[in-house]
Amino acid sequence: MKLADNKATLSFSNGAPSVDMPVYQGSVGPDVIDIRKLYAQTGMFTYDPGFLSTASCQSAITYIDGDKGELLYRGYPIEQLAVNCDFMETCHLLLYGNLPNAAGKAEFTKRVSNHTMVNEQMQFFLRGFRRDAHPMAIMTGLVGALSAFYHDSIDINNPEHREVSAIRLIAKMPTLVAMAYKYSAGQPYMYPKNNLSYAGNFMHMMFATPCEEYKVNPVIERALDRIFILHADHEQNASTSTVRLCGSSGTNPFAAIAAGVACLWGPAHGGANEACLNMLEDIQRMGGVSKVGEFMNQVKDKNSNVKLMGFGHRVYKNYDPRAKLMQETCKEVLVALGLENDPLFKLAMALEKIALEDDYFVQRKLYPNVDFYSGIVQRAIGIPVSLFTAIFALARTVGWIAQLNEMIGDPEYKIGRPRQLFTGSEKRDVLPIAQR
Numbered sequence: 001m002k003l004a005d006n007k008a009t010l011s012f013s014n015g016a017p018s019v020d021m022p023v024y025q026g027s028v029g030p031d032v033i034d035i036r037k038l039y040a041q042t043g044m045f046t047y048d049p050g051f052l053s054t055a056s057c058q059s060a061i062t063y064i065d066g067d068k069g070e071l072l073y074r075g076y077p078i079e080q081l082a083v084n085c086d087f088m089e090t091c092h093l094l095l096y097g098n099l100p101n102a103a104g105k106a107e108f109t110k111r112v113s114n115h116t117m118v119n120e121q122m123q124f125f126l127r128g129f130r131r132d133a134h135p136m137a138i139m140t141g142l143v144g145a146l147s148a149f150y151h152d153s154i155d156i157n158n159p160e161h162r163e164v165s166a167i168r169l170i171a172k173m174p175t176l177v178a179m180a181y182k183y184s185a186g187q188p189y190m191y192p193k194n195n196l197s198y199a200g201n202f203m204h205m206m207f208a209t210p211c212e213e214y215k216v217n218p219v220i221e222r223a224l225d226r227i228f229i230l231h232a233d234h235e236q237n238a239s240t241s242t243v244r245l246c247g248s249s250g251t252n253p254f255a256a257i258a259a260g261v262a263c264l265w266g267p268a269h270g271g272a273n274e275a276c277l278n279m280l281e282d283i284q285r286m287g288g289v290s291k292v293g294e295f296m297n298q299v300k301d302k303n304s305n306v307k308l309m310g311f312g313h314r315v316y317k318n319y320d321p322r323a324k325l326m327q328e329t330c331k332e333v334l335v336a337l338g339l340e341n342d343p344l345f346k347l348a349m350a351l352e353k354i355a356l357e358d359d360y361f362v363q364r365k366l367y368p369n370v371d372f373y374s375g376i377v378q379r380a381i382g383i384p385v386s387l388f389t390a391i392f393a394l395a396r397t398v399g400w401i402a403q404l405n406e407m408i409g410d411p412e413y414k415i416g417r418p419r420q421l422f423t424g425s426e427k428r429d430v431l432p433i434a435q436r
Contacts (some may be wrong), residue, residue, distance in 0.1 A: 008033045016042070028063060045419045057244065057410070061094060061402050062235045069318030069367075073233060074098070082325045087198050087228040087395075088112065091170055094233055094402040109198075115171035116192035116201065118179070119149040126183050135390040136265040138180040144258035146172070154252035156408060165253040166401045173394040174198070178205035181387055199225040202394075207382065219336035220381050223329045227374055230322040231392050233399025235315070239263040239270065243400040244407050245416040253404060260400045261393045270392040276310035277375035277385050280344050280351075288343055292350045300360050310372030311355055312365070322370035330373045333380050345376055 004023040011018040019041050022034045032055045035046055048054045063072045071078040074093050081090055085099065088109045092100045100108055125145055129138050146168070147154050153164040175192055182189050182205075190205045200216040203224065208214030234240070239260040246259040264270030283295050298306040313320055334340050352368050355361040378388055407413050 004031055010038075010042075026058070029065070039419075045421070047421050051241075056236060056241065056416075057407060057413070059236070059403065059406060060097070061406060062233045062399070064235050064315050066313070066315040066317050069316055069321050071234070071321050078230065078321050079325060082226050082229050085229070087225045087232070090229045090232050091398045094398050095166060095405070111167050112171045112198070113192075113194040115168045116175055116194060118146075118172050118175050121149065122176075122179070123189065126179060129183070131184055131186065133184070135177070135180045135184065135387050136261065136271075136393070138183070139176060139390050139393060140258055140262045140265070142176045142180070143169075143173075143261050144255055147252045147254035150254070154254065156247060156250055156253055156256070156404075162253060162405055162408065166398075166405065169253070169257055169397050169401060173397050174202040175205060177387070177390045177394050178202060180390060181206055181384070184386075197221060197225070199228065217336065219332055223333045223377055223381070226325065226329050227377065227391070228395040230325060230370055230374075231395035233396070233402065236403075237269070238266070239396065240400060240403050243404055247404045247407060248413060248416045250415075253401070256404055257397060257400050260396070264393050264396065265389055270389045270396070272309060272369075273371035273375040273378070273392070274385050274388045276371050277344075277379060277388070279307075279309045280347055280376075283347055283351075284343060289347055289350045292347065292354060296351075296354050296358070308351075308355070308361075308366065310375075311351075311361070311368055313367075313369045316367070316369065317365045319367045320369040323368045323372060326370050326373035326377065327368075330377045330380075333377050337380055339380055342376075342380065344379070348372065348376055 002025050004025045006023055008021045008023050009018050010021065019038070021038070024032050024034060026032070039045060046054070061074065063075075064070065073081060073090065074097055076093070076099070081093075085093075089099055089105055091112075092098070092105065092108050122142065122145070125142070126138070129141070150165070150168060153161045153168065155161040179189050188210055190208045190210075192201050193204050194201070196204055196216065200221045203216050203221060204214055236244075242263040243256050243260040247253070247256040267275045283291055286295065295306070296308075298304040299308045330345065334342055334345055339345070352372070355366055355368065375385070375388055378391065379385065383391065
């Protein structure tokens with residue numbers, strides 16, 4: 001971050017003196033006006049619901065250009081990473097700022113593999129949940145409970161503790177998600193197999209049983225790995241901001257990540273792919289492809305309350321680059337599993353065609369986003385809809401950790417404390433109960 005050549009001047013129409021504020025430049029993206037001294041100089045706050053025009057931090061991890069439809073991890077385009085790297089390389093990149101060489105990748109992968117098991121007591125903790133509990137309810141509890149089992153890495157201000165907890169979280173999240181699934185399905189838990197890849201190990205823990213050998217399908221393995229890469233980080237979104245805000249209080253890393261899991265659960269955030277597939281299944285029940293036009297007309301009707309899930313994005317005003325990659329992966333998986341004629345995929349294609357051609361959607365830049373296809377891929381693989389968001393949390397964990405570590409290492413970081421525009425009652429006196 002460097003000081004720009006120009007400065008911003010805030011002037012007032014009531015005759016109050018104007019205020020000069022410094023302007024800073026990042027390496028790419030919009031300049032920012034530094035308003036940190038605004039209250040001290042003017043006695044006023046800024047008002048920005050949803051923080052849509054506010055940079056809450058400086059970060060060197062992920063950059064999004066919504067107008068171009070560009071997503072960069074540490075400067076590398078997501079399209080190149082998804083094609084040329086696997087998830088372990090992407091994790092190394094996000095955590096340490098560089099892509100590893102072969103030796104570095106092997107060493108990092110081994111460190112992660114050494115932490116894939118979870119304390120056996122976690123099985124008993126799981127038994128306290130109902131079998132039909134939503135997996136995200138379970139995951140919020142399990143991730144938060146890790147701090148009760150791993151006391152030796154809960155000091156967020158200790159770099160060694162943060163490093164150990166980072167590796168533990170990345171390693172154990174697939175195990176926890178698989179355990180949540182097996183518990184709800186009434187099947188025995190499967191222990192990790194460290195000779196498998198990260199995605200392959202997750203598939204084994206999800207779908208293997210003790211009674212027969214399970215063989216990992218390489219096409220599905222690669223598809224899952226790509227899903228993990230595409231969801232690994234996404235700048236200062238709601239859950240990432242939650243992790244940063246939670247971590248700014250000095251709480252332990254496991255608690256901060258659990259807060260991110262809880263935030264991700266929302267249907268406007270990580271739950272969007274679950275909501276998208278539910279929408280497709282609703283249209284299928286209505287009559288399938290033949291009812292797409294009728295459904296889209298309902299979406300356009302302001303009085304219908306029907307929403308088009310999986311299209312549009314708060315940041316992207318162009319085609320989500322992750323969606324293009326996910327569409328390719330979707331086709332590969334459906335072909336590999338003999339599901340080319342999958343009715344939901346045909347339905348998705350019909351929806352996409354209308355959204356890309358109809359003026360209503362084109363003018364509003366409602367392009368398909370990554371959630372639109374990832375739900376179809378996961379359904380084809382055999383992952384239940386209720387587990388989609390938990391897998392999103394699994395993938396996003398490394399991004400959350402990278403952002404948390406960056407914040408702790410920032411000398412300018414302070415505990416988060418947003419201000420408000422108060423619109424309640426002015427000061428008043430409490431009357432005795434008989435006079436109220």
